[in-house]
Amino acid sequence: MNDLEGLAPEQVERISKARERVIDSIGKNMDLYGITLSIGHLYGYMYFNQGPVTLDELSRTMGMSKTSMSTGVRTLLDLKMIDKVWGKGTRKDLFEVVPDWHQNFSDYFSIKWRKAVEGNMAALSKSLNEIKQMKSEYADEPGMEQLLSTDEVKIEEAIKYYRWLLKLIEALETGKIFELIPKES
Structure with missing residues (x-):
């Protein structure tokens, strides 16, 4: 993580330890949502990175194969948690985190739940x-x-639930959820 260059070794160690703790908690949190721990850690590393990164940089930083990184990046792209960005003077794909955790949550659940x-x-x-x-x-x-008739009523009740869930998904997708439950500022 290039933002630590020029710092004293003990400063790097302390900052790295604090970041690792957060990265691990991000991984564990995402694991609860059905995303692998390693993809959660990938997001965490990217979250603390100062700008866009290539697959090669991620592979070196995390000590994982470029193939594993590619799979993780593709998953995060599909979930709209990272973006592919353009970088002047480079022909390699660059990726950066979408840092809005509220939007990440909304996108993730609306994608998964809608399907x-x-x-x-x-x-x-x-x-x-x-x-x-x-x-x-x-x-x-x-x-x-x-x-x-009993089965018909049960199925109709289930359909009502799914119609309600579609309204919740729409509230997540449109951002109306934040009118009901505002983000902290």
Whole structure:
């Protein structure tokens, strides 16, 4: 991390130790969200870096292969936690952190939740249509009407939940969530 050049060794050690503690906590926090610890550490290293970095620089700093760095960087790009930036005089790709943790949280959960909600809603809709079809097919069979009606109500309740979750996702995506729960300044 080039911002430590010119400092006394004991200063570098103390600052590095404090940063490592934060980087480790970032990694552990991101691990809770289903992102590997190493990708969390990668984000942490990039967070403390003073400007954009290349895959080669990340690989050297973290002691990991360029392939591992590439995979981690691609994941962070997909999650909108880092950006690919242009650098004058370099032909290598440069990457830098998006330092807004609130936006990172919003992007991460809206990306993950939207994908899950869309898949779950499709499955629920398909099952609801099948239940309704069976209700008409088995209308004369004792007990089937009640059984299918109970399942229909349960599926409709699940659909209501997912519609609510879509509203939460929209609030995250639009930033309206911060009107309800303001960021600290």
